[in-house]
Structure formats: C-alpha cells, structure tokens
Amino acid sequence: MENEKITRRNPENMPGPVGNYTHITKIPRNAEWYVASGQVGMDEAGSFPDSMNRQISNTFKNIKALLAAEALEAGHIVKVNIWATEKIDWEWMNAEWRDLFGDDFPAMTIGYLVQLGLPEIKVEIEIWAAKP
Template sequence: MENEKITRKNPTSMTAPVGNYTHITKIPRNAELYVTSGQVGVDRNGQFPKAMNEQVSNTFINIKTVIDSEGLSAENIVKVNVWATEKIDWDFFYSEWEQLFSNDFPAMTIGYIAELGLPEIKIEIEIWAAKV
C-alpha cells in the first residue's frame, strides 16, 4: 500500500527544487527511524585532507559505511543536513551525491557556517533514514 512506503514529492503548486533534492518526504507510521551523527571528511587513517573535494569524497564514503552497518541503502535516506565552512564545488558534490542516490532524492538543507567541531573539518553531513 502507498501509505506503507517512504514517499517523496515535489508539489506542483510550487517551483521545482533548485537542486537534487525533494521538497517533502513522507515516512509511514510503522517505519523505524535512524539518525546519524554528522559524518565528516576523515579518512580511514583518521586524517583530514586539506582539499574540500577530498573531504566531500571521504564524507560520502563514511555515509555509505554507516548506513550499510544498519542494512540501509540510499532509498532509506529521507533527510540530509549539510554544513560547510567553505564554498562547495556543486558539480563535484553532485557527482558524489548521484553515486549514492539515483533519482529518488531526499529532502536536504544546506548551511554555510564559520566552523565545525574541529578546525580541520570543512564539511559535515547528517543523515536521517527510515526503514519500513
């Protein structure tokens, strides 16, 4: 039944999203909710690359690792919050984004801020997911 699936919509009564995201995502009542801590651009050796795009790549690797650990996939992701301390290269970001998601994009919020938890962190991405 439709009410037993995660559904994503862009209302026709408003303009389309300005990026690869969905305006609204509905989570059915019987879904189990998963919320990650913000994933950052640290590599497997605990190092933060200086380049923003390398941190973006590592962040997406870390997102995939954390969702895989719970048997989740991109289709379970319903909301993404992105914080960055410097300008995001959107062409690069979306190339990584589209490797994770097909055309079923989650809701998304992006904010540029002065700093994150450690001075070397340039990007942090928090994931909300649900499994029916």
C-alpha cells in the first residue's frame, strides 16, 4: 500500500532539484525512526586523511557500516545533511552518492562551515532513516 512505504517526489509546480536529491520525502506513520550522529572520514586506523575526497569516501564507507549494523538499506534514508569545511569535489561526491543511492535520492541539505568538531575533519554527513 502506498502509505506504508517511504515515497519521494519533486512537485511539478516548483523548480526541480539543483542536485541529486528529492524535494519531498514522505515517511509512513508506522515507521521506526533512526537518527545517526554525523559520520566523518576517519579510517579503520582512527586517522583522518588529508584529502577531502578520501574523507568523503571513508564517510560513505562508515555510513554503509552504520546502515548494516541496523539492518537498514539506503532506501531507508530519508534526509541527509552534509557539512564541509572546504569546497566539495562534486564529481567525486556524486560518484559516492550514486553508489549508495542509485537514482533514489533522499532529501538533502549542504552547508559549508569554518570548522567541524575537530580541526582535521573536512566533511561530516548526518543521516535520518525510517523503516516502515
């Protein structure tokens, strides 16, 4: 039934998205919510690479591990907030984004900040998920 699953759409009466996201994500009433702390680009050894792109890749790897730990899939993600301290290489980011989401994009916000929680963190990605 349509009201028992997560649905996404871009209303026709407004401009389309300027990136790989959806304007509206609707969560069914019976869904269980998962709110994750922002994930960062730390590698398995607990280090932060100097490269923004490496940190982006590590962040997506960490998000995938988080999803797996809760038996969630990318389709359960309903909202993504991306915070970065330097210009994002969108070709790189979009490759990681498409690898995770395919063509089923969640709602998304991006912001540039002077600094994140630690000086070596260049990107932090927060996810909200729902499982009907």
